[in-house]
Amino acid sequence: MQANQLAHTKTDDLVSEFYHEWGSDMSDLLGTWDNVNPKTGQISRIIVTSENQQLKLQAFGKLNEGEMDWGTVVCEIFSSNVASPTVEGFMCRFNFDFMHVQIAGNMKYGVMVIQSYNTFTDGTSRNNYFSREFFCKLNA
């Protein structure tokens, strides 16, 4: 099939004639990422691993005392364009009894930028909210 015959909604959905399968390079994302803001009330730490070409993310929520392990979830991965082999973004979701947290992450000059969209499902009057914070490999 010709590249321009692929289903698309915009030009950037199409692969170029130079495209060929590269696979996905996740290496830049792997490791332990610490929130650079020690006073954060959000995610304090993230551990990113890969297994069978899947990107997995374990998050830890900052508490007044210590942190809460949210567990590990599989991420949907994204490159900066359809032909790029390098993974530069990801999305994943943590589901709790009373809320869910949608995570959208991307890399920017060695910084992992994490946006979280926090939705309460427990019927309380708390507003849903989002946050955007920065993570680095502090102990690298």
Added chain:
Amino acid sequence: MTKGTESTYRNKLAEYMGTWRNSYEKARLIEEFTFFEEDGIMKISIENSKESFYQSPWTIGTVKPHGYTPDSNDIVAFKGHIKMDDMEAFFAINENKGLLIIAGYLTFKDEDPRSDCFVREFFYKV
């Protein structure tokens, strides 16, 4: 500082003191920098990155803290200036949730053929 308590301001300033490292391993200019105080004046020392397009050693520069509003005693940004034989650098530095972002404007001397340039790099506290 025009308002607020001296101790609050000093505590905030102390949080910034020390070494900040570039988040990007292929940094264009600065590997890391250090804020320190000398004779009551805030100063900055800079180390070039391995791949820096500017390879001369930096002299010590001066830094001035800035708050978000005229009546606040917080510190959210810094203005830095370094003067060297071949170049002058102006740094606009702001804090964003634990990250320091440096926008640097490098101006080479008139007779120098190098183009004046702009860099923007991200740093975390070591």
